[in-house]
Amino acid sequence: MGEAVVVRNKQVILKDYVNGYMKPSDMVVTSDNTIRLELPKVEDGLILSKNLYLSCDPYMRNRMGNVVVGTYVTSFTPGLPICGYGVARVLDSTHPDFKKGDLVWGVVNWEEYSLITDTTSLIKIQYIDNVPLSYYTGILGDFVFVSAASGAVGQLVGQFAKLLGCYVVGSVGSKEKVDLLKNKFGFNEAFNYKEERDLDAALKRYFPNGIDIYFENVGGEMLDAVLNNMRIHGRIAVCGMISQYNLDRVEGIYNLHLLILKRIRMQGFLVFDHYHLYPKFLDMIVPLIQEGKIAYIEDMVEGLENAPAALAGLYTGKNVGKQVIFKDYVNGYPKESDMIVTSDATICLELPKDDGGLVLLKNLYLSCDPYMRGRMSKPFEGTYVDSFVPGSPISGYGVAEVLDSTHPDFKKGDLISGSTNWEEYSLITNPESLIKIQHTDVPLSYHIGILGMAGMTAYVGFYEFCSPKKGDIVFVSAASGAVGQLVGQFAKLYGCYVVGSAGSKEKVDLLKNKFGFDEAFNYKEEQNLGAALKRYFPNGIDIYFENVGGKMLDEVLPNMRLQGRIAVCGMISQYNLDRHEGIYNLVFLLMKRIRMQGFIVIDHYHLYPRFMETMLPLIQERKITYIEDTVEGLENAPAALVGLFTGKNVGKQVVAIVHE
Incomplete structure (x- = not known):
């Protein structure tokens, strides 16, 4: 009998326990170890496999951390190969249930060859006709939502739901994946959660009547938003929470009280508790694959040396002159x-x-x-x-x-x-x-200011959406800006009482002494905005021209008068926040019958001729004052733009490249 062949065995080794987001450098690909390609016949129950496909799965991130009490899988051991689900061919066996040449799937090490001493997780592959081997590492009237819907699990859940006659919407992290869900997997709708500022609003848009079934793969803010949109007696299957796996402290869920109010059933599960159903699963899935009723997409990389980057990628989703x-x-x-x-x-x-x-x-x-x-x-x-x-x-x-x-x-x-x-x-x-x-x-720069978008915004917002009446009490926030300074002057010309807020003493003086506001205050000097508004508006506000948002809006709402009007032009205080401030006083819209209208000026350029007929005479007759804050040269343009968000500008911010 010849000498057994010994070969080098390429392996993916975990270097050390991982904190935060894992990186390819947390693993190393090595060929230092060797393996005999024949088993000793004196030891029963062993299998030697040649690994063909490996699966990258979100749960593997937990196995890269130090031991967590109560986890359902053990941590990987630093210095040893990582492991996971894979497809392999049996090269040698001393186990009675497996023989040389068998194809199996189950838990294997991330290496070219594996010596498997615990074969309880291995399942012999029976179906190979018209079913790619790599599929073994992956794949009524209800309103169904699937998060992480283009993943290995989500894409199948959505298709199962469609086959049962459900209406299915999925969320994913890119336009490409949205297209895949709708055009490849047959989802009714899909959205890119990264493009949604408000997940609750997105879910209401896609599920105006609520969600019956939520297949949970994400956790965190998505779960919190879903709870708010579940229907009575809804069902939530908790399969994973991938958004939380790399956080030092997981995000809180604040809407769990809705489990009671809506009588929702929420069930976590681990698939290996249910492998007694595997024969039934195969009886269902194999015909669906063979008949082309199920589509399945794999993102495949070649070679063990590219495995660390593939696993890490799961958690990042992948002379003009100057x-x-x-x-x-x-x-x-x-x-x-x-x-x-x-x-x-x-x-x-x-x-x-x-x-x-x-x-x-x-x-x-x-x-x-x-x-x-x-x-x-x-x-x-x-x-x-x-x-x-x-x-x-x-x-x-x-x-x-x-x-x-x-x-x-x-x-x-x-x-x-x-x-x-x-x-x-x-x-x-x-x-x-x-x-x-x-x-x-008129100065050419006016055509990007008072005669441009800023002027049109002030004109449309005040005259079209504020429905002013003589004697109205008007409040303008960010009142010294390009739009606010004009709104205040329009209101004064209309016979209104006008108060503005700004962020410095210089700007307050400007509002009162240059633009003719009746009163003005520096919001940065007010410890209590609500008290300040009561001081300047003891009888309440008829019209609020909103440029700021956040705390200012929240304090304005209780100070509005009955039938008040709010034109929502901007919310500059919120643009740079990762999470917008909550507004808690919206109930006053109901109690005071307030009309609050958001608008974007580009929808109203059909009014431009009328605007020019109004504005040009006001400029020529000096009934309108306009202030620009001009910087010279393109090299100063970045600083000018950034300065808008810290209040450095006084008036309309303009960059002059070449003077007229």
């Missing part, structure tokens, strides 16, 4: 360092004549606006403007001169306002947003 480049998506308050000013790119200052519809601009003035903070965040569903693209110039409203044009509506020398990039020269391929400037008897 330009202001957006570096990457922003969390919290934006910083100047989130943008970079560069002169690396070049541009030809003459357009090809055979390419119609193009406009080449030399930018003169750029507008800094609060809405741009939203564009610095990752894309999310429901936003009215696209996010900036990391690595590309940021964009916004500007005033520019046409250098060249192949578009019939624009010619060289025209002055325009509209959307442009933050750079010295811009090639505009979609000039529909550009407006030719007809009135040059």
Whole structure:
């Protein structure tokens, strides 16, 4: 009998216990160990396997931490191979239930070859016709919600529910996965939870009548939002909570009282308690696969050396002259360092004549606006403007001169306002947003301020949504800003009593002495906003023009008068928060019959001619005062934009690239 073959055995070794998010570097791929490819015949019950496929599963993160009392699986041992579910071929066996050549699935080490001494977890694979081996590592009228729905489990749960005649919605973490759920797995609807600022609102949008069944894979905020949207006698199967596995302290769940109110059944389970059902499962699933009634997607990497990155990836879900480049998506308050000013790119200052519809601009003035903070965040569903693209110039409203044009509506020398990039020269391929400037008897920068978006916002918000009456009592927050200063003056011209809030003594003086407000106060000096509002509005507020949100809005609500009107233009205090402040006084909308209306000015540009007819005479007759805060040069544009969110600007913030 020949000598048994000994080979090097490539293995994935856990280096040490992991805290926080795991990284590929927490594991090492090594070929230091060897293994004999023949078993000793004197020892029964052993199996030698050649591993073919390995499964990356969320529960494995827990096994990378130090021992936790009450866990259902033991921790991995630092210095030894990690293990998990896999598919393997039996190379040798001294176990009566397995023979050489058998295909099995069950728990194996992350290595090329495994010596298995405890075979209780192994199951012999019976079905191989038209069923990929790797599938063994993965795969009525109710309203069903599945979180982590494109994962190994979620994709199947959704399809099972559809086969039973349920209405199914899934949540995932990217647009690509949303498309997969709807177009590959047949979900009725799907959404990207990363793009939802308010999970509760998202669930109400997709489940206006509530959720009957929730298949829970995520935990945390998602579970809290789901509880609020469950129907009476709903059922929740708790399979996993992947959002919590890498946290030092798990998130609290605040809506569990709804288990009582809605009589919800919530059940956690571990699949290995139910392997007595495996034959029944196979009888069901194999025909579904063979008949093409179940789709299953695998994300496969080749080779043990790529296994650590695959496992870690489960938990991250995967001469223009000067330009202001957006570096990457922003969390919290934006910083100047989130943008970079560069002169690396070049541009030809003459357009090809055979390419119609193009406009080449030399930018003169750029507008800094609060809405741009939203564009610095990752894309999310429901936003009215696209996010900036990391690595590309940021964009916004500007005033520019046409250098060249192949578009019939624009010619060289025209002055325009509209959307442009933050750079010295811009090639505009979609000039529909550009407006030719007809009135040059006012400063050009006014066309991105008082005669642009800021002016239109003030005009539409006050006249269309506040329904003013002479003698109304009006409160304007962020009143010295580009919009607020105009709203206050419109209200005064209409015969209203006007109070504004601002963030410095200088701005308070400006409101009272320059813009003609009746009163103004510095909110930063008020320890009790509610008391301040009662002091300035002893009889209550008829109209509130909302630019701030948060605590200010919460204190305004109890101080509104019956039939009051609130125009919600912005909530600048909330734009840089990871979690918005709660509003607790919304009951006053009901008690005081208040109308609160959010609006976005781009929906109302059909009113632009009427706006210009109103605004130009007011400017020319000096009945309106307007203040701009201008910085010089593109290199100072990042600081100007960031300053909006700390209140550094006084009036409309403008960047002058080239003076007219």
